[in-house]
Amino acid sequence: MTTFILRRVIATVTLLLAVTFIAYLLLYPAAGNIAANILGENATQEQIALKTEQLGLDRPLLVQYGDWLLNAFRGDLGRSYFTSQPVWDTLAARLPVTLSLVVLVMLLTGVLAFTLGTYAAIRRGWVDRTFQVLATLGDALPHFIVALFLVTVFALQLGWFPATGYTPLEISPSKWLLCLTLPVVALTVGGVAGVAQQVRSATIGVLRNDYIRTLRSRGLSERRIVLTSVLRNASTNGLTSLAVQIVGILGGAVVIEQVFALPGLGSLAVEATSRTDLPLVVGVVLAAVLLVVVANLLVDIAVAWLNPKVRLS
Incomplete structure (x- = not known):
């Protein structure tokens, strides 16, 4: 039974990594839209580009996901872009x-x-x-x-x-x-x-x-x-x-x-x-x-x- 449970736990961790990466992959093309949504309709392209850079959304996908993954292992899922509340608090x-x-x-x-x-x-x-x-x-x-x-x-x-x-x-x-x-x-x-x-x-x-x-x-x-x-x-x-x-x-x-x-x-x-x-x-x-x-x-x-x-x- 111990081996059975261990195999299931390993499969669970693999699934979590795969699903969270896919979520990043699907949302990666919307980086510019994220900054525009935060700044509002009157934001200029320069402001959107600056906000995108501040959020780190201009970095490669693997770099963004790697940073998120390291922080997640430390118990930090980041903060909401719109409310600035910790994600953990919102989920809780x-x-x-x-x-x-x-x-x-x-x-x-x-x-x-x-x-x-x-x-x-x-x-x-x-x-x-x-x-x-x-x-x-x-x-x-x-x-x-x-x-x-x-x-x-x-x-x-x-x-x-x-x-x-x-x-x-x-x-x-x-x-x-x-x-x-x-x-x-x-x-x-x-x-x-x-x-x-x-x-x-x-x-x-x-x-x-x-x-x-x-x-x-x-x-x-x-x-x-x-x-x-x-x-x-x-x-x-x-x-x-x-x-x-x-x-x-x-x-x-x-x-x-x-x-x-x-x-x-x-x-x-x-x-x-x-x-x-x-x-x-x-x-x-x-x-x-x-x-x-x-x-x-x-x-x-x-x-x-x-x-x-x-x-x-």
Whole structure:
């Protein structure tokens, strides 16, 4: 298990280096636009050139990225070009919102997907057919459509939840939960549909194995067989699919945080990208990638614990 985790950590570091470099590479041609955005519309070409030189944006790409990388290893991600605030401070203020969304959506998606997928695989018949239809619809619906429906019905018409805004957990746990309920549900619908179908397919495959029939012939109850044998063997596909969902969750968070006016990484990414705030954009990319790789690492460990064969891959 130690070797398995070490390989995953090395892959994580490599991924972080690659993604941050690509972010620099994509934004490198916009160096002149960055200075112009900072100085405003009335800036002259001489002022833009001087500002570009002051920011070090006229240097070669590898030099800029190398300096950023060295500073990042020291714990310094730079300062925003527009607010002059340290990137770490901005990320620290926004990260709890997105992290709350990701954790709640992952937990809710996992519980619902495994429950529904397993139940549909065991019952089959009309239950399974109904499940597949609903799963297809849930997978096809865009996050923002679900979000707008939830806001209109449960926030504006019924008034059960706040339509916008965010209350930190440490201030009021109840208000924190109310603020996140609709965004979490909006992001969960598509995730549950995708993961549940993977769980259903894997469960059906496991139920067809000979050893399941052997366990039944020994008089074991169906519930015990499902809990001790079926779920353990079918969970690998479900957990892997759940890990993939975090990318969709972060992508959906960009829109969902705008709909519900949540001050998270998604809305920060939109703001930083629209202004071409290079240090902030790279900081957001780094935080998002860390969320993805940490979630995937935890899932890989869980899968390796459930299926020892995976440790050899």
